[in-house]
Amino acid sequence: MTLKEQVNKDFIQARKDKDTLKADVLRLIKTEYDSFLIDNKRDMTDAEQINVFLKDIKKTNEAIVYAKQVGREDLIEENNNKLAILESYTPKMMDEDEIRSFLEENNVPSMALKDAMKFAMGALNGKADKAVVSQIIKELLK
Template identity: 35%
Template sequence: MALKDQIMADLKQAMKDKDQDKLKVLRSLKAKLLEREISERKEGEATLSDEQTVEVLMKAAKQRKESIEQFGEGGREDLVASEEAELEIINSYLPKMLSEEEVRDVAREKIEALGAENMADMGKVMGVMMQELKGKAEGSLVSKVVKEELS
């Protein structure tokens, strides 16, 4: 079953179960997916691939993480808890993310393969890394690891 179809099926189930928290998150995701689908249309209809769906989900997860950080700094623990619950639901649809060590292993491999030696080569390494790790690791983590390895 496609990831988008799974989200829609879970949305229907959340309606039946009257699970308001999950329903709110899934409706939000449905809106974001629909918005992305519309933007992808050229002529007629377009359906999102699982990869595109994961991109939308990762963006939503990133927004939640940023909100958690902001609310935490502002001392709004009630909102932090709410955002963390939403993030947990979103993460349940995302593929397992790579750990920092796994990203570091890939980075070392790519740096060696490309013959990168210093920070001037970071763009070249990042391009290859992000293409390979898209949907498997956050860009900020990849960037941090590549900087450390090139330093």
């Protein structure tokens, strides 16, 4: 079952269970999938589907930080619940040690920055946080 099919199935089940938060989160994901299909006249690849979730995870983390700054406990709780839903659809992300060893095994330290970034972002797309990958590449190339 593809990720898109799983989202559709879980959306229907969330509606039946009257789980409004999960239904709302999945509705937004479905909307992004549909918009992509209309704009590009093709379905998303698996990596593109995962990137939709990663983008929403990043937005939700930013919302949590902002809610903490203004002291809104209700928003913090809601966004933490939303974050749990989104993260349940993404694969386990690589940690810094795994990223570093992958990059070293593939001779990234001997590449130019532009080539290293292009290789790493392509190879680790959807498997690791892009900001962490970028930071590690810059450290390895020093």
